[in-house]
Amino acid sequence: MRPWYQALALLCLLPAGCASTQPAGASRDYYADVPEHFSIDVTILAAEDEPEAHRRTARYVVFPDGSLHHDARPGVGPNTLPPLSRQLSKAQMADLWAKARELGLVDASKADQVENFRRVVHPSSGHAYLVAFSADGEYWNFTRGVPEGERLDPALTELLRELAMLAWAEDGDDRRRAEPVRYDFGPDPWAAYRGGQEQ
Numbered sequence: 001m002r003p004w005y006q007a008l009a010l011l012c013l014l015p016a017g018c019a020s021t022q023p024a025g026a027s028r029d030y031y032a033d034v035p036e037h038f039s040i041d042v043t044i045l046a047a048e049d050e051p052e053a054h055r056r057t058a059r060y061v062v063f064p065d066g067s068l069h070h071d072a073r074p075g076v077g078p079n080t081l082p083p084l085s086r087q088l089s090k091a092q093m094a095d096l097w098a099k100a101r102e103l104g105l106v107d108a109s110k111a112d113q114v115e116n117f118r119r120v121v122h123p124s125s126g127h128a129y130l131v132a133f134s135a136d137g138e139y140w141n142f143t144r145g146v147p148e149g150e151r152l153d154p155a156l157t158e159l160l161r162e163l164a165m166l167a168w169a170e171d172g173d174d175r176r177r178a179e180p181v182r183y184d185f186g187p188d189p190w191a192a193y194r195g196g197q198e199q
Helices: 002-013 090-102 154-166 191-198
Strands: 039-046 058-062 067-071 084-087 127-135 138-146
Touching (some): 039 154
Antiparallel strands (some): 058 067, 067 084, 127 138
């Protein structure tokens, strides 16, 4: 009988199993908090472009796979899909969802009436902001018309600044980036041949 009591006492003294269900060193699943098919579609229509990235005509589209499309030039609108700017990581997608949730933009009950963005007319003054979200099979949007001299509400401004940062859209005049960089590699080797054609 004595060995049986010793075995029971030994079992009682052993520590309980680890409380963690995730093995040590396992990577975090960043998409665990991000809803299925999470995407963002933003169109900024400006009567006159301003230096700040969120105050000039631009388009941002984030697809569920993390691809971020961006373009900032006159003429872009809700009907255009801009070129791919970069691929967001799972962590960046999780951070973007967390930011939208923190700003109170993921509550569809607080959103505006669903609008057809393609019918929006380019403003003659001020700015028009069209922001749409989709997640878990739901769609909701925020539309804001901001008169000249006024500012967009802080929550949407912060989201747009975050998207601009992720798309590498800098504040300042974008035209300086559109100018090609020209290098001088010496005299034109074809000048002699062109000279004969010009005569």
